[in-house]
Amino acid sequence: MVDLSGRTAVVTGASRGIGAAAAEHLARHGARLIILCPSAVQGRAAAETVRRRVVAAQVDSVACDLADLHQVRKAAERIVGLVGGRLDLLINNAGVAALPLTRSPSGHEMHFAVNHLGHFALTGHLLPALLKAPRPRVVNVSSVLHWLGRCRPRGPHPSRRYHRWWAYFDSKLANLLFTQGLAAWAQSHQLPLRAIAAHPGLVNTTLGSSALRADGRDLEARLLERMQARWHSPSQAAWPLVRAATDPRVAGGEFLGPGGRWEWSGPPLRVRAARRARDPDAVERLWRLSQRLTGHPFPSSGRPSPKGDR
Ligand SMILES: NC(=O)c1ccc[n+]([C@@H]2O[C@H](COP(=O)([O-])OP(=O)(O)OC[C@H]3O[C@@H](n4cnc5c(N)ncnc54)[C@H](OP(=O)(O)O)[C@@H]3O)[C@@H](O)[C@H]2O)c1
Structure with missing residues (x-):
């Protein structure tokens, strides 16, 4: 693990679970941290926990509901202010799973x-x-x-055939397509930015089960929790994320995950992504759709899209 003194890192969804564990690993190695999560109270509590566990840790929190694009813009402004205009690492970790069909304030499917x-x-x-x-x-x-x-060529999961887990799986494929798009975009603009994907394996958190319980599906929630209790801990599961964020030998576009059987747990290694996660047309389609739906946050000067000229 490299010394991260002098580097700044933002970890989304770091109020609990894998994000909280990754944030703690980074703070332990000297990074100045910003925790992003929806609740200001939980964010402050998470920052306090890191400060208690890691002597001299520098941690702030920013409240932001990632479903609300207006809040995302405001949170980014606040982060830029807190880090003095320079950010070294961004770990896009926050996640939801197994929600019933729900829409964001802009009307997009919630996963x-x-x-x-x-x-x-x-x-x-x-x-x-x-x-x-x-x-x-x-x-x-x-x-x-x-x-x-x-x-899906026409955008996210169609409501007619909505299924809570398939919507989650689609969103996790989107994370990989975005990584490929961002890596290609950075390369086409000759920028030093590295975009890397990571997965934690199967982890003992309440992801999915809390949504099932809130939706009154107690039996499913209990079954999932029983399985989750046997999966590995958030602290171990955070290592592929931390290695992706820090190992100088990891190149843009790579994918890291636990190297054990079926990638459920194990040491953080390079792993294989599904072929459809590398499909250049899908990368391009998702990039353009995401640019349009979020108000083009990536500048389109030079060679604008991952594939090249429009
Ligand atoms: N657990 C697993 O087995 C597993 C397996 C593969 C991949 N993953 C991935 O690992 C990541 C972390 O999962 P986890 O298991 O640590 O989940 P978790 O324990 O449920 O934590 C999720 C985090 O995301 C935050 N979050 C949820 N909705 C948000 C929103 N709208 N805006 C901002 N933050 C939001 C939560 O904040 P609140 O606490 O305020 O809700 C929490 O901090 C996810 O991307 C997930 O897909 C997990």
Whole structure:
């Protein structure tokens, strides 16, 4: 693990679970941290927890609901102020799973809105600060379940055939397509930004089960929790994210995950993404759709899209 003194990092969804563990690892190695999560109270509590565990940790929190693109823009402005205009690392980790069909304030399906669109917009708004750092990185957190996702040509999951888990799988595929798009965009603009994807394996958090319980599906929630209790801990699961954010040998466009059986747990290694996560047409389609839906946060001067000229 490299010394991160003097580097600034934003971790989304760091109030609990894998994000909180990744934030703590980064703080332990000297990074100045900003925790982003929807609730100001939980954000402050999470920052306080890191300060308690890591002596001299520098941690702030910013409240932002990633489903709300207006809040995302405001949060990015606040982050830029807090980091003095220069950001080294952005870990796009926050996520929701297994929600019933719900819409964001802009009317987008909620898994797509939080897991992908909010992070796409946040990354675009933070780009000027990232480009002030000498070796900036963006890490997008996907899942081994992206293998089950589809990139739908007309945009996110159609409401007629909505299924809470398929919507999640699609959003995790979108995380990988965005990583490829951002890596290609940075390369076509000859920028030093590295976009890397990571997945944590199967982890003992309340992702999915809390949504099932809130929706009155207690039996499903209990079954999922029983499985989750056997999966590995957030602290171990955070290592692929941390390695993706810090290892100088990891190149843009790579994908890291646990190297054990079926990638459920194990040491953080390079792993394979589904072929459809590397499909250049799907990368291009998602990039253009996301630009349009979020108000073009990525500048379109020079060669605007991942594939090249429009
Ligand atoms: N757990 C697994 O087995 C697993 C497997 C593969 C991939 N992953 C991925 O790992 C990432 C973290 O998952 P986790 O298991 O740590 O989940 P978690 O324990 O449920 O934590 C999710 C985090 O995201 C935040 N969040 C949720 N909705 C948000 C919104 N609208 N705006 C901003 N932040 C929001 C939550 O904040 P609040 O606390 O305020 O809700 C929380 O901090 C996700 O991207 C997930 O897809 C997890």
